[in-house]
Amino acid sequence: MSVDATPAAGARRLPPPLDALRRAADRIPPHARLPVAVAAGCEFVLLLWWLAFYPGLMSFDTVTYVWQVTTGHWRSDHSVAYDVLVWLSLQITGGLGALTFLQTVVLAASLGYACHGLRALGVRGRWAVLAPLAVVVIPSTGTFGIFVWKDSAYAIAAVLAFGACAHLAVRRRPATHWWLLAAAMAGLSVFRNNAYPAVVVAGLVLLAAIPRWWRRIAAATLIPTAVALGLNFAVYPAIGIQSPSTSSYYAFNYADIAVAYHRAPQSFRGSDLAVMRQVAPLSHWSGGGANCAWVDPLMAPPFDRPAAERLNSRLLDVWSRVLKKRPDLVISAHLCRGRIAWALPRTDTDIYVQPPAIPADRFGYALPGHPMAGSRWLPALRTDVPSATLHRAGVWAYTAARAPELTWLLWTGSMWSWATYLIVARVMRRRPLRAALALAATTAGLQVAVLVATPAGLFRYMAAPVLLGFLSVPLLAAAHPADRPPAEPVPPRRRAFRGRSAPPRPEEEAAA
Structure with a gap:
């Protein structure tokens, strides 16, 4: 007796795209x-x-x-x-x-x-x-x-x-x-x-x-x-x-110095202050250090990046002396910057979330005289x-x-x-x-x-x-x-063999 492969009378046929999708789904392993x-x-x-x-x-x-x-x-x-x-x-x-x-x-x-x-x-x-x-x-x-x-x-x-x-x-x-x-x-x-x-x-x-x-x-x-x-x-x-520039690599160290100077200026020697003045006014070091959570305020003008790179070794000496004399300040600055990794936010500004808008000046890059002004790729950035x-x-x-x-x-x-x-x-x-x-x-x-x-x-x-x-x-x-339900028996526990891995379970061999 032959089996009729035609659809049963009254059965609804799916549109071709959905039918193709159903057949593709049927071919996926369970x-x-x-x-x-x-x-x-x-x-x-x-x-x-x-x-x-x-x-x-x-x-x-x-x-x-x-x-x-x-x-x-x-x-x-x-x-x-x-x-x-x-x-x-x-x-x-x-x-x-x-x-x-x-x-x-x-x-x-x-x-x-x-x-x-x-x-x-x-x-x-x-x-x-x-x-x-x-x-x-x-x-x-x-x-x-x-x-x-x-x-x-x-x-x-x-x-x-x-x-x-x-x-x-x-x-x-x-x-x-x-x-x-x-x-x-x-x-x-x-x-x-x-x-x-x-x-x-x-x-x-x-x-x-x-x-x-x-x-x-x-x-x-x-x-x-x-x-x-x-x-x-x-x-x-x-x-x-x-x-990356040297000042980018060591911006964290510079920020530690700024935080320490803002909180305990009396801990710095005259020679330390002389090096710092060649990079930025002391008022800027203290101002940048006031915000321990962000490096950018310190690295912004009037901070002189080329001078910092030229005097990097001397700035790192300042950082080392501060670390030895006031490790609490350096650790505090580090934990303050890394607060996002370990602590709940205290204020609305502790976590910065990018707005969902692209400004017309492309974040300043497209302003006259700036790097992307007149670029043919500006349409891609909107x-x-x-x-x-x-x-x-x-x-x-x-x-x-x-x-x-x-x-x-x-x-x-x-x-x-x-x-x-x-x-x-x-x-x-x-x-x-x-x-x-x-x-x-x-x-x-x-x-x-x-x-x-x-x-x-x-x-x-x-x-x-x-x-x-x-x-x-x-x-x-x-x-x-x-x-687990009775249909899923609990696999027996295996003893570890010293010096070599235990033999695979039957279900692992099947899965492999």
Whole structure:
């Protein structure tokens, strides 16, 4: 008896595009359907933000990137890797929309991957789905992926690292997760010049979480760090990319001097003051030191940068003497600048959030006599949205999220860092699973890197921990192995074999 393959009478046929989409979905392996669906949903929301602010949100740094790559003034004070992406987008498409679109795609895929890792850790599907969607819906994090900023690429790399750590925490052995972790660490290394502490600290936390894989952890963290250092100090200078100025490298030391002089001028010797006067009036040193949270007020005129570079060794001697005599002042200045990494904001100005508008003068670059005046690339540095209604809605949502009362929840990376650690500690105690400590590795690295060196309390420096904090919340609902339904038996605990790794579990072999 033959089987009639024709549709049943009265059955509704889908339109061809939807039918093709259904057939494509049927070809996706069952275990991959949830992360793919989450990635697609996140991409849809990110595209709405992208269209609302097309070609993307911008800042002073954005204009600096474009000026550098279009005039031959390549410098490594910003991320050269991100400058290359800016250059490619301009050369291939004539604008920056392609770059921001690529960022939405990679972020959406990374969020889908992180969702899959949360499910592997026992998080129920609904919560594993809601967390990535919250990341893209909430304006503080959803719009961050469409900024033309090296920090946006840096945050995307952090999300990818979190997803890889989630899979490694449940001892998923396929090499894919290690390669993705290495790719994420490489992104962290090249998209921010001071990210070396972040990668090294993340590696140390991973080593404490899963020590038996120390060789792979070392390869995934130390190799990207070594490559990034080699690029910055050997390759870039060799190909003509200008290194940052000496005054940029040691601006933190100068700021420490200013804070100490403002608070305890009697601690300075006459010879110290003589050196400082050659760089800026003492009233400026004291004025710049009054604001311990920002380096920029000190480095602005009348601070003489060429003089500071010429007298750099003597200024560092002043800094050393202050450190020996009044270490409390230097430590206080450092912790004040790094407050965004460890403390809750005290005032509305402790965390600076970039407005969602591009001024007509392109942050001063397009003024007469300035570097971008008359540049043919100025049209690429403006908002050119396809829908004014969508743009107004995007601006309204972004502006509403900047309400001072919401700063602690939506824009404070330090708070979400500590929250992530508490959540991970609960997972480790609940399951119990020491390897779950790996989930805190990326956040710990990001937090330490900002604490070590940050020039100001800008949201973008601690945006990545906010994204990872949102993704960590569903772990509060992660099921204990004993709570699984009968269809999911609890795997037996394995004894560690001294000197070699334990044999893989049957389900791990099947997953591989």
